[in-house]
Amino acid sequence: MDIYKQAYEENIRFERAVLYKFKPIKIPIPFWDSTGGPFDKVPLDAWLELYDENGICGQAPCSENMKDIIPLIMTGETKTYEQWYQKVYWAIRNNGFSGEAAVEVGRFDLALHDIMAKRKGLPLHKFLGAKRDWVNVYASGCGTHLTGQQMVTEVQQFIKEGYTTFKMKVATDFGADLDRDIERIRIVRELIGPQGKLAIDANQLWNAKEAYEFARRVENYNIAWLEEPVHSYDFEELEKLTEISPIPIAMGESPRCGKVMYAYIKAGVKQLQPIPSNLSGVRDWMLVKNQARKYNLELTSGGFSHITASFIATADEEDMVEYLVPLMRTFYDIMELRPEEKDGKFYLPSEPGICVSPDFKLLKKMGCIEAIEFF
Structure with a gap:
């Protein structure tokens, strides 16, 4: 057994x-x-x-x-x-x-x-069947609020830290200035060079026609995937888009149940994005991982990136953790036990169990603990 x-x-x-x-x-x-x-x-x-x-x-x-x-x-x-x-x-x-x-x-x-x-x-990743202690990670950021120079500084820091795949936000202010978005894409592509992988994320804003028109305008920048271009539950629009988009479509962050993911597969997405801490169980994530393998789809996962690493370690080597650095670097900083960030990878600790544990002494010192309840 x-x-x-x-x-x-x-x-x-x-x-x-x-x-x-x-x-x-x-x-x-x-x-x-x-x-x-x-x-x-x-x-x-x-x-x-x-x-x-x-x-x-x-x-x-x-x-x-x-x-x-x-x-x-x-x-x-x-x-x-x-x-x-x-x-x-x-x-x-x-x-x-x-x-x-x-x-x-x-x-x-x-x-x-x-x-x-x-x-x-x-450690959890070994318990779940992982054969390795590291995962590939992509740097996610480039929020729509950043000035051009702030975005350049952020991407340069990502490059310095060894990341080779990057994701940026587009459709600034509900798509009010697409020309600015295209210029931002141009700048990032120039910074990371032709070998860097670049993905873009529209956070469910468009319908199929609008997403297609934007994809056509940016396809020459060699976009690795277009993430959440339409509403996460509008499968009719999603299917329309996957049939015509010149850029691969990625979906799957929003569902709380792994059983929903097959609808994305049927709709023609090329990348599944289940978030372990947002699903209703560990086996839900493993189900989606197995679906990605069965249908030869890419797999990435974000959320609490350093916890997610334990799950991605059970997947294929080319599958990646999304690291939304502007939000999750602070999470990393308040953890006592955590993976090591190095050269665009996370290296998982060998301690038994999940690979993170809060630094409660630090959190208390920071005044961040509001209450403790015992049951």
Whole structure:
């Protein structure tokens, strides 16, 4: 019996839980994309510590909504992983499987996997079957708010840090100045040279016709992929676009359920982008990874980039973690345990469990811990 299957069948009893609530953790410069902003803080509201009967601690980023899940598991009962997961998963059924309740189930599931990996003495990526301890990463940034010189400085720093694939935001101010966007693309292409890979992200702004017209205007800049050009659930427009676009289309950040991803495959996307911490379970992400392999599609994943690295390590070497540096570098800075950022890669630590853990002493010193609740 393999380790993963064996862990799923072992019993777990939860003895206690600790929920840390954070004050806003500000980032140095607010970030804007085409349809949102300002994003001025790390997207981290709370942190869960979940202890089993042996004192092994499972951790995960979460929200205060985790307080709806904790009473379901702090019952003194002993169950297998599958029994616990199914109990929590179906308890949120009437909230739907595409909202924040589903996300919170996924984060509970991450804490469960942290416990199981630690029980086996394995880092999470090895527990999930990874054969390597590193992942390729692409630098994401170039927010629409930046001046030309600010954008140049940011890209030059990305290059200095060893990144060779880059993603930038386009469709500034809801597409109000496309000429400016095209000039920004030209500048970045010139900075990274012909060998650098460049992707662009429109954050779901357009319909198929509008996206196609923009793609035609920028295709000569050798764009690796056009991300979220249409609404994430407008599959009719998406299918129209994939049939005519001169640039490969990438989708998949918005779903909270892995089962939705097949609709993107049928619609003709060339890259899937599941976010582990936004799906309703670890196996949802693994399902999408396997779909990407089956249909020979590219695979990238963002979100909490340094946690995502454990998942991408189980995929193909060419698959990448998205590192939204303006937001997630501060997340990296407040972690005590974390992957090493080096030469455009993340190198995963060998400690058992998930590869990040907050530096609570630093967070306390920064005045970022608002409350701690014990269950």
